[in-house]
Amino acid sequence: MTARLFAIVLLMLAGSVRAQTGAADTAGRAQAAYESGDYAAAINLYETLVSSDLADGNVYYNLGCAYHQNGDLSRALLNYLRAQAFIPRDPDLEHNLRLARARRMDVQGDERGWIEGLAVLTSGIVTVQELGWGALLAWAAGFGLLAAWILRPDQRAALRLPLAAAGMIAMFVLILFISRLWVSTNRPAAVVLPEQARVMSGPGETYLELFPLHAAAEVRRVETRNGWIRFVLPDGRQGCLPQESMESVWME
Numbered sequence: 001m002t003a004r005l006f007a008i009v010l011l012m013l014a015g016s017v018r019a020q021t022g023a024a025d026t027a028g029r030a031q032a033a034y035e036s037g038d039y040a041a042a043i044n045l046y047e048t049l050v051s052s053d054l055a056d057g058n059v060y061y062n063l064g065c066a067y068h069q070n071g072d073l074s075r076a077l078l079n080y081l082r083a084q085a086f087i088p089r090d091p092d093l094e095h096n097l098r099l100a101r102a103r104r105m106d107v108q109g110d111e112r113g114w115i116e117g118l119a120v121l122t123s124g125i126v127t128v129q130e131l132g133w134g135a136l137l138a139w140a141a142g143f144g145l146l147a148a149w150i151l152r153p154d155q156r157a158a159l160r161l162p163l164a165a166a167g168m169i170a171m172f173v174l175i176l177f178i179s180r181l182w183v184s185t186n187r188p189a190a191v192v193l194p195e196q197a198r199v200m201s202g203p204g205e206t207y208l209e210l211f212p213l214h215a216a217a218e219v220r221r222v223e224t225r226n227g228w229i230r231f232v233l234p235d236g237r238q239g240c241l242p243q244e245s246m247e248s249v250w251m252e
Contacts, residue, residue, distance in 0.1 A: 030045035060080070064076045074247075075191075078247055084124060109235055115182055149163055183220075192215060200239060218234070229241055
């Protein structure tokens with residue numbers, strides 16, 4: 001788990017000379033704290049960058065590494081997942097994600113819902129923005145071939161197969177893009193924070209206790225009511241936990 005110095009990225013993101021200087025200084029001090037083994041200080045400095053809206057994939061990756069080294073598996077996984085939205089194909093990130101998931105107590109399988117499964121399938125490969133651009137380009141190519149098919153009757157036989165292929169590719173990429181948007185809006189990912197949390201059948205302590213969940217379990221939020229969150233697990237089980245027992249990967 002190696003943190004990265006990303007002052008150049010922060011310099012590009014910052015909006016003024018003062019902000020650039022402050023961000024670069026904070027990044028450098030965070031890196032130094034991490035390398036010296038002062039993970040608590042590194043966490044505070046990286047969190048400062050996050051709260052200042054200067055976070056990118058490397059910031060979240062470094063913050064996840066600092067939490068991991070500090071023994072907080074839940075927040076390590078949480079920030080690795082946040083980093084994945086920016087740098088999904090990063091090999092170090094993918095390695096640390098697998099490591100964090102292997103160290104948690106709850107064994108979790110694949111998503112049962114087909115929409116959620118499609119979203120998870122692409123989350124480690126492309127960003128939402130890349131999917132959006134891919135869908136746009138695929139549809140543009142399809143419409144270009146359609147225009148050629150209409151305007152060049154003599155070429156219709158040769159264009160029939162490419163047009164059909166382009167249409168299928170465009171539709172498939174669009175479905176992938178919509179699945180990511182739907183899941184992020186209607187089933188946002190969250191991570192369980194406590195070492196052990198009691199899952200209840202309803203939003204309150206008076207309901208039936210169903211089963212325990214442990215630190216770094218991944219869930220999808222369904223609804224919030226009376227300070228409790230109803231969630232669904234990848235295997236389809238549902239339950240309720242107090243709102244403070246989990247943190248969303250992306251806050252609304």
